[in-house]
Amino acid sequence: MPEAQKKQALSDHVSLPIIQRDPYLKPYEHAIEGRYRHAMDKYAELTQNVKSLSDFATGYMYYGLHKVKSHWIFREWAPNATSMCLIGDFTRWQELPEFQLQRINKHGDWELVVPESAIRHGQYYKLKVYWNGGSAERIPAWADRVVQDSATAIFSAQVWHPECPYVFKTKFVPRCSPLFIYECHVGMAQDKEGVGTYEEFRTKILPRVVQDGYNCIQVMAIQEHPYYGSFGYHVSSFFAPSSRFGTPDELKALIDEAHAMGIAVIMDLVHSHAVKNEAEGLGNLAGDIYQYFNQGNRREHSQWDSLCFDYGKNEVIHFLLSNCKYWLEEYHFDGFR
Template sequence: MLPVFKDDPHLCSHESRVMHRINAFRGWKEEFRRNEGGIDQFAEGYNTFGFQRHELEHKWTFTEWLPEARKAFLIGDFNNWENTHPLQPGEFGRWSIDLPDKKDGKWAVPHRSQFRLRIQTECGTVERVPAWTKLARQNLDVNVLNGVMWEPPPSARYRMRHARPHRPENLKIYEAHLGIAGREERTHSYLEFKEILPRIKRLGYNALQIMAVAEHASHSSFGYEVTNFFAPCSRFGTPEELKELVDTAHAYGLTVLMDLAHSHCSSNQIDGIAAMDGTDNCYTRESWPPGS
């Protein structure tokens, strides 16, 4: 008998149900250990999905989770948005493509290239912004978001210069929406928010909680209705500029917290991750959004 049943005898009448759930968890935990190297490694999907560089092999690999897809193609301005780069299906619903460097050493998909996925599903062909893109930017010609290959050359990468502050014993948090934190009636940038940091420090705060960091559908959602969880909001600037903001906050001794709720996933299908593989139960479920 588990100790919990001794601590709370009222649970004994539900022992079979509790043990059923515990055994199910143990089974999945073993599956993760056997196939993914453990739950911790499985949780680090950013090291597996999206664009991954293999320097010794002079190539990139792109991987996406599309369990119910029939076919999938990586399309973008690098191939004139044609179906010339098919992904190959693998285990556990993963689709991948190797992208060898060109003969002159240039990447097959250059830095700042815009791209999407074209997916053939049971219900027809759809286009999606990859779930693991590092940046998504609006294409003003068609008024939708595209993924952006974001991998600056070493000379253009922001290098963190200041150590992360020690965790304070007592938090005094300054919360702000980066886009509307300025004085003017417009969208402000990551770098413009740096000007507010001295005042935050002077007022005695030791932590900064920033909202609307992940790419989201519209300003009206106040940063929720997230469309890409690994892409900093392009309305405020680039990923490198976000790094500079965080690094500057660290220089002032401010702990930086990012407001991110994974349950606040956008139900959008054109620019969000809902129905990524054409089904209603890929990243989201049929009764979406919550409460519907």
């Protein structure tokens, strides 16, 4: 049923098809229709200035660090910040005037533009953020590569713009019916002691997956997380594939190889909560602990010891939907759990 007809059905008090097909849902009809109506209203709100929800979910193309022609552009959403500066290897970790961000609108967006020569592939960086009453070094929310120093255990963002970026070779359309899913964790998938890699999974595990008759892999712990023992469920950097297993290009090669073997690749996507860590995560990016998360007793998830996103904010929805599109478009994942 088209969306227009569904909306008309609701206004005419005609049950949604899902309720008509399943009589056991009849007692919950009011709640289901109320949630559906709210979803349709939110959809209309988010897409009022764009053609589709996909067009809305393009934040990863705007925020973060991007090389554009002969310069670099960096943007961050931080409405509570009073000042921000990009620091890193390229500034010798000092605050320099030429790397000071400028607030560009009332919405809280900050921007920096520097020449192409100012930043190089592989360099480490962070944000130095100031707010009324405090300051701290932070990893940008939209960072697409984050690494941990083996000596200090400190995480930093890393510029990832190789001279020869990975080019996907396989055009893949999933035709997995019935679906046989092999759930896996790249770091724990092998017999060896230590953490496995994307490259080892590609060469050693994928052939076994095919041999055993699976046509899909569901990969855990892709998004960067400070604590390895969390199995990837305490995410800190939502746009960064975990560097414990290798480089972004090695993950792309894994997915490309799986597709060449006829295997669909599903990502275990964590959007229900985030890690509490402030130095690595989003918990206190710019002095406002509620920027991304709920207020009051709804902020923390007691069972997971984590933070719960505030889905009532369009900026948070923009962040999370853009994250979905990012993994689909940039890494060619076929779907999510």
